[in-house]
Amino acid sequence: xxxxxxxxxxxxxxxxxxxxxxxxxxxxxxxxxxxxxxxxxxxxxxxxxxxxxxxxxxxxxxxxxx
Amino acid sequence: xxxxxxxxxxxxxxxxxxxxxxxxxxxxxxxxxxxxxxxxxxxxxxxxxxxxxxxxxxxxxxxxxx
Numbered sequence: 001x002x003x004x005x006x007x008x009x010x011x012x013x014x015x016x017x018x019x020x021x022x023x024x025x026x027x028x029x030x031x032x033x034x035x036x037x038x039x040x041x042x043x044x045x046x047x048x049x050x051x052x053x054x055x056x057x058x059x060x061x062x063x064x065x066x
Numbered sequence: 067x068x069x070x071x072x073x074x075x076x077x078x079x080x081x082x083x084x085x086x087x088x089x090x091x092x093x094x095x096x097x098x099x100x101x102x103x104x105x106x107x108x109x110x111x112x113x114x115x116x117x118x119x120x121x122x123x124x125x126x127x128x129x130x131x132x
Contacts, residue, residue, distance in 0.1 A: 014080030 003050045005041045006065035007057055010034070015062070022060045023053060069116045071107045072131040073123055076100070081128070088126045089119060 031044040
């Protein structure tokens with residue numbers, strides 16, 4: 001299942017790493033692709049719901065558009 | 067010895083953490099204070115020269131003014 005989010009607040013590569021890490025903590029097999037220039041986060045996961053992914057990203061300190 | 071640097075490129079809290087970590091790897095007892103809004107990094111260390119500190123910051127990917 002591929003879920004795509006609009007995420008604001010990612011300012012640098014460390015932010016990308018933080019978002020990726022937060023998702024991978026919950027699903028180590030998740031594939032995370034981030035296009036920071038377009039505020040885009042795409043996650044391929046068989047374990048996490050869209051809501052769980054959005055929560056993980058928000059808890060890391062970033063805003064997720066609905 | 068307190069050394070102060072003007073460092074550009076630190077965009078977020080993760081960047082501050084990366085700079086702090088890079089310095090602490092070389093001197094675990096170093097005190098690092100960062101004022102990102104003013105591009106200012108202040109380090110109190112008894113082990114590292116100014117040149118070693120500047121190199122550590124640059125190797126992390128940030129620019130240090132001379």
